[in-house]
Amino acid sequence: MTRILYSLCGRDESRPFSPHCWKVSLALAHKGLDFIEKPVAFTEIPKVEGGFSRTVPILKDGDRLVRDSFDIALYLEDTYPDRPTLFGGEGGKALSRLVEGFSQTLIHPVLTKIAVKDIHDMLAEPDQVYFRESREARLGQTLEAFSAAREAALADLSLRLEPVRHTLKLQPFIGGATPLFADYILFGALQWARVTTGLALLPDEDPVALWFGRCLDLHGGMGRAVA
Numbered sequence: 001m002t003r004i005l006y007s008l009c010g011r012d013e014s015r016p017f018s019p020h021c022w023k024v025s026l027a028l029a030h031k032g033l034d035f036i037e038k039p040v041a042f043t044e045i046p047k048v049e050g051g052f053s054r055t056v057p058i059l060k061d062g063d064r065l066v067r068d069s070f071d072i073a074l075y076l077e078d079t080y081p082d083r084p085t086l087f088g089g090e091g092g093k094a095l096s097r098l099v100e101g102f103s104q105t106l107i108h109p110v111l112t113k114i115a116v117k118d119i120h121d122m123l124a125e126p127d128q129v130y131f132r133e134s135r136e137a138r139l140g141q142t143l144e145a146f147s148a149a150r151e152a153a154l155a156d157l158s159l160r161l162e163p164v165r166h167t168l169k170l171q172p173f174i175g176g177a178t179p180l181f182a183d184y185i186l187f188g189a190l191q192w193a194r195v196t197t198g199l200a201l202l203p204d205e206d207p208v209a210l211w212f213g214r215c216l217d218l219h220g221g222m223g224r225a226v227a
Contacts, residue, residue, distance in 0.1 A: 002036060003028070006048050006058040009039030010122035015226055017119070017195040019108070019188035020069040021057040022223075026184040027073050028059075029219035031083040035059075042127045069188075070100060073181050086181040099174060099182040106160050107189050113153040115196045117143050122196060157201060161208050168207040172214065179218060187215040187223070195226055 005028065007021035016022070016039045028035050040048060045056055052058060053067040059075070066075045073096070077086050087093045120131050120143055132143060139146050164174065164186065173179045174186065190212055193201055202209040216223035 004060040019192035022188035023069045024057045096182040117147040
């Protein structure tokens, strides 16, 4: 059986960058499940698996198709209960929902200010047109104007990560002594910015930066394999 993860890329297929796809890549590795990653461009997603989903990630596991990163994680947990757990029980699922809400409402918006123009620039031309039109309609301004305050956004990011910083002073991972899906959620967001911008988002000694480094090293350095 071939397990396929459809993810997102720009011109360079070797640099998948979607935060949600990175969550699933690490979740599959956490479970010890082999898979083939097939990065696709924005405008090609509607053609994947007969138009199954308007967004990636999409996991094809045998005859089963699953969309949405959290739903994929739940599917993996239920389908492969004998493999290492992604949640450690119902409490871990609740923690992951909290981290997902924190990441998507507080971290993603500021990372968008930091990375949006870089994302545009790494796309092929048809996808640049789609991305600019769709994002500028959503943001109400040009990509250049929206990303003009990058330095301020970097400072804002550090402030928004303070609750995580406090937690990581007490334990090595958000999940505790070892990583859980909650870690992969926030990792995916910061990996998104790392792959698209190449910026050092935080000082090296910052507890969040140290945690991010530990996550990059997980599963044979999967996160570091993409520059």
